[in-house]
Amino acid sequence: MDIRSGIEELIASLMPDGYPTIENTADLVGMSPRTLQRWLGEAGVTYSELVAACRFNVASTWLRQSDMPVTDIAMALGYTDGSNFARAFRREAHLSPAAYRARHAPH
Secondary structure (H helix, E strand, C coil), X not given: CCHHXXXXXXXXXXXXXXXXXXXXXXXXXXXXXXXXXXXXXXXXXXXXXXXXXXXXXXXXXXHHHCCCCHHHHHHHCCCCCHHHHHHHHHHHXXXXXXXXXXXXXXX
């Protein structure tokens, strides 16, 4: 497993506890935040890009597979409010969280 996919898995596992800081993530893999940044840079990605991708993946899964309120999803993923989450989600999915849920709901 490469550094990027390993860190992505770790970030995703930390998501239910809120926003995973680079300090916490680096500590869990036994390196300094700066070393983690450097390794990720060599892999062509930033920590914030990985967190954004993981947040989107977790959010889209929860929207498809649960009836958890959108505001609860936002808070669980570390957003300060639902509107920040909705804007970030819309940037990735080109749909609001509610529209995404409606489109991907099991029929």
